[in-house]
Amino acid sequence: MKVVHTIEDLRDQLRGQLRVSFVPTMGNLHQGHLALMKLARQHGDPVVASIFVNRMQFGPNEDFDRYPRTLQSDIEKLERERDVYVLFAPDERELYPEPQSYRVQPPQELGDILEGECRPGFFVGVSTVVLKLFSCVQPRVAVFGKKDYQQLMVIRNMCRQFQLPVEILAHETVRADDGLALSSRNQYLQEAERTEAPSLYAGLRELQSRLHAGEHDTATLEADAVARLAARGWSVDYIAVRRQRDLHKPSVDEVAAGEPLVVLAAARLGVTRLIDNLEL
Numbered sequence: 001m002k003v004v005h006t007i008e009d010l011r012d013q014l015r016g017q018l019r020v021s022f023v024p025t026m027g028n029l030h031q032g033h034l035a036l037m038k039l040a041r042q043h044g045d046p047v048v049a050s051i052f053v054n055r056m057q058f059g060p061n062e063d064f065d066r067y068p069r070t071l072q073s074d075i076e077k078l079e080r081e082r083d084v085y086v087l088f089a090p091d092e093r094e095l096y097p098e099p100q101s102y103r104v105q106p107p108q109e110l111g112d113i114l115e116g117e118c119r120p121g122f123f124v125g126v127s128t129v130v131l132k133l134f135s136c137v138q139p140r141v142a143v144f145g146k147k148d149y150q151q152l153m154v155i156r157n158m159c160r161q162f163q164l165p166v167e168i169l170a171h172e173t174v175r176a177d178d179g180l181a182l183s184s185r186n187q188y189l190q191e192a193e194r195t196e197a198p199s200l201y202a203g204l205r206e207l208q209s210r211l212h213a214g215e216h217d218t219a220t221l222e223a224d225a226v227a228r229l230a231a232r233g234w235s236v237d238y239i240a241v242r243r244q245r246d247l248h249k250p251s252v253d254e255v256a257a258g259e260p261l262v263v264l265a266a267a268r269l270g271v272t273r274l275i276d277n278l279e280l
Contacts, residue, residue, distance in 0.1 A: 001079050002086045006094055007136050010048075013086050014137070019044045022139035022166075023084075024130060027051035028068040029077050032145060032174035032182035037083040039171050040143045046085035048137050049078065052095065056103075057125025068184055088137065095132050104128045106154050113247060114264055115150050115275070118237045123154050130155055134166055142166050147173040147181045149264055149277040150247060173276075175201070181276050188272040196232065197269060203229055203239070204263050204278040211241075211280055216255040229267055237266040237273075244279060 004010045014020060021044025023036045029051075040047045051074060058064035071089060078084045104127035105111070111123040134142070144152050156168045174182045179201040180194075189197055203225045210221055218241040225239045243250050244260040255261065261280040266273065 001084050010088050020139040021047045021141045022137045023049045023143050024133050026053045027074050028070050028184040029074045030182050034081055035174050036143045036171050041083045043141045048086045049084045050088040054129040057122050104131050127158050143169045145171050193269040200276050207263055208280050216252050235268040239265045
């Protein structure tokens with residue numbers, strides 16, 4: 001595996017390659033990330049991964065400074081798996097050479113709801129850095145995980161709006177045996193919190209069961225799910241049933257008619273903020 005830190009070296013490695021498959025990450029790699037690499041390998045060659053902790057997508061009171069940075073360990077994991085040909089690990093100045101960077105603003109109806117409402121500016125940061133990385137790598141295919149469901153939709157929307165020749169592939173959320181979605185932030189959890197953490201996904205499964213049983217009042221289902229988690233010590237940002245196609249609220253008639261739905265959640269245990277979702 002080649003490890004490069006500059007755009008010039010990256011382009012030297014990829015010159016003439018027309019079937020590049022790309023997986024952007026913020027590092028601290030786990031089995032969920034490695035599953036993305038394997039899917040990328042199935043759809044292109046060579047596979048490029050990137051590791052870059054993007055300051056622009058962190059709010060002023062979020063965990064940018066303490067976000068785990070484990071580059072050497074990440075390199076060792078990727079070399080063992082043998083799916084990645086080039087790892088692009090730029091520093092901040094390489095991707096943001098000017099103090100006042102251009103920014104990509106997603107449409108409000110997608111970028112300012114749910115995660116975008118809780119974390120103002122988050123999807124501006126995500127969209128901007130992904131567009132920069134696509135420009136550097138020029139992939140034919142890029143792979144993202146469904147755990148970040150709204151992010152996946154924002155990126156697909158951006159590719160349509162800018163006519164980018166990149167196919168976006170989605171990998172199913174990779175989970176621990178107890179149901180907890182794998183995340184770099186899981187390591188922040190204290191022992192008792194890690195034991196409690198699967199309750200988030202369990203709550204989504206319970207909501208799904210009630211919908212399948214014929215309950216169509218999504219506001220009541222959401223409120224009940226929030227109350228159950230709050231009673232267990234969680235601080236809930238949102239639990240929301242939305243249409244899969246645009247993340248808008250479904251009508252009762254749409255729910256009854258079988259509109260494809262997704263329930264999305266974000267909640268905190270102690271200092272750790274976890275997100276999850278479940279397609280219904």
